[in-house]
Amino acid sequence: MASPLQPREDTLALLSDLVAFDTVSARSNRALIDFAAARLAEAGIAAQVLPSPDGAKASLWATIGPKVDGGIVLSGHSDVVPVDGQDWTSDPFRVELRDGRAFGRGVADMKGFIACVLAAAPRFAQAPLRRPVHVALTYDEEVGCVGAPKLLAWLAEQAPRPAIAFIGEPTSMRVVNAHKGILVARTQICGVEAHSSLAHLGVSAIGIAARAITLLQTIEQELAAERQDRRFEPSRATLSINRIAGGTAVNILAGRASFDWDVRSIPGVDGRAVLARFEERLETKIMAPLRAAFPTVEAHTAVVADAPALAPEEDGHAETLAKRLLSTKETRAVAYAAEAGQFQGAGLSTVIVGPGSIDQAHKADEYVDLEQLGLCDQFLDRLAGALVSGG
Numbered sequence: 115m116a117s118p119l120q121p122r123e124d125t126l127a128l129l130s131d132l133v134a135f136d137t138v139s140a141r142s143n144r145a146l147i148d149f150a151a152a153r154l155a156e157a158g159i160a161a162q163v164l165p166s167p168d169g170a171k172a173s174l175w176a177t178i179g180p181k182v183d184g185g186i187v188l189s190g191h192s193d194v195v196p197v198d199g200q201d202w203t204s205d206p207f208r209v210e211l212r213d214g215r216a217f218g219r220g221v222a223d224m225k226g227f228i229a230c231v232l233a234a235a236p237r238f239a240q241a242p243l244r245r246p247v248h249v250a251l252t253y254d255e256e257v258g259c260v261g262a263p264k265l266l267a268w269l270a271e272q273a274p275r276p277a278i279a280f281i282g283e284p285t286s287m288r289v290v291n292a293h294k295g296i297l298v299a300r301t302q303i304c305g306v307e308a309h310s311s312l313a314h315l316g317v318s319a320i321g322i323a324a325r326a327i328t329l330l331q332t333i334e335q336e337l338a339a340e341r342q343d344r345r346f347e348p349s350r351a352t353l354s355i356n357r358i359a360g361g362t363a364v365n366i367l368a369g370r371a372s373f374d375w376d377v378r379s380i381p382g383v384d385g386r387a388v389l390a391r392f393e394e395r396l397e398t399k400i401m402a403p404l405r406a407a408f409p410t411v412e413a414h415t416a417v418v419a420d421a422p423a424l425a426p427e428e429d430g431h432a433e434t435l436a437k438r439l440l441s442t443k444e445t446r447a448v449a450y451a452a453e454a455g456q457f458q459g460a461g462l463s464t465v466i467v468g469p470g471s472i473d474q475a476h477k478a479d480e481y482v483d484l485e486q487l488g489l490c491d492q493f494l495d496r497l498a499g500a501l502v503s504g505g
């Protein structure tokens with residue numbers, strides 16, 4: 115039996131470098147971005163660093179090869195989830211190699227992929243590519259895919275135009291052509307405070323919130339009846355209320371209440387349309403009748419995050435190329451949300467393909483099998499070969 119494919123030495127060294135940057139979403143990723151830009155510069159590749167609106171974070175964009183349309187984007191998010199409260203065997207921000215695996219925060223999600231891409235960049239730069247490779251690094255993916263839309267808005271103004279995006283989220287190097295979307299919303303309710311012995315003088319914001327939540331649950335049932343997609347588990351769009359707050363005392367009708375909820379949509383269900391359905395009914399069925407007696411009651415819903423689903427493309431270029439490079443005919447769907455739907459929405463043919471398993475992401479002792487990194491190195495080498503031969 116052949117021994118498992120090993121990653122390149124420079125890939126492993128880069129993984130150690132990347133994991134050592136504590137890029138938990140709440141913190142700045144600038145040091146990692148500057149590091150990546152410097153590594154690309156060493157290979158003669160000019161990277162653009164695109165600061166976030168407040169300057170605390172940044173995206174990176176670099177083009178390798180000819181400045182022509184039709185290039186391939188290799189995209190990864192630079193942020194990671196926190197390690198608070200997790201029981202790690204080793205320091206999460208120091209890569210440890212044990213049992214054919216690399217352990218560390220983000221090795222699967224998704225610094226392993228970024229390490230492979232940065233290690234491959236000098237090889238791309240030396241190859242006579244006929245179409246360019248673009249390196250994209252984003253921020254704030256783990257808090258609702260908030261960073262990628264800014265990069266994509268900038269990209270829309272640039273030339274040349276890339277054609278394909280490979281998003282390197284962990285798929286065990288399988289081709290994923292569908293993921294669920296996520297819309298995160300916060301609904302805030304203003305009622306009218308009154309002593310609970312004089313309940314007729316007020317209206318509880320918590321009571322209104324309860325009715326609004328029941329409305330959301332009704333809409334969830336409607337969505338399930340309207341559309342199912344058996345590729346996903348669960349196969350329907352879900353609508354969950356995940357946090358609630360309100361009230362000030364046991365004997366006062368609550369003046370304020372708020373709740374956070376999310377829509378996990380399947381392709382064909384638009385989170386914004388679900389929100390519009392909710393707001394329309396909340397107004398007509400609940401708020402407008404209440405306002406007749408209590409003119410100051412209010413309900414307001416803010417969108418905290420919005421990332422659309424990734425839908426399978428008919429004869430998609432990204433899917434065709436990824437399958438060819440991996441010698442497979444198989445595709446999969448994943449339940450988690452990712453930036454791929456945003457890239458697809460920006461007009462790029464998009465699939466997810468990356469090393470490691472989502473089962474290990476976000477957990478204590480997150481790991482990636484070294485063989486997975488080796489397979490990703492090989493995938494990128496084959497991509498370079500395809501771009502040289504014009505494929």
Ligand SMILES: [Zn+2]
Nearest residue numbers: 191223224283
């Ligand atoms: Zn991720």
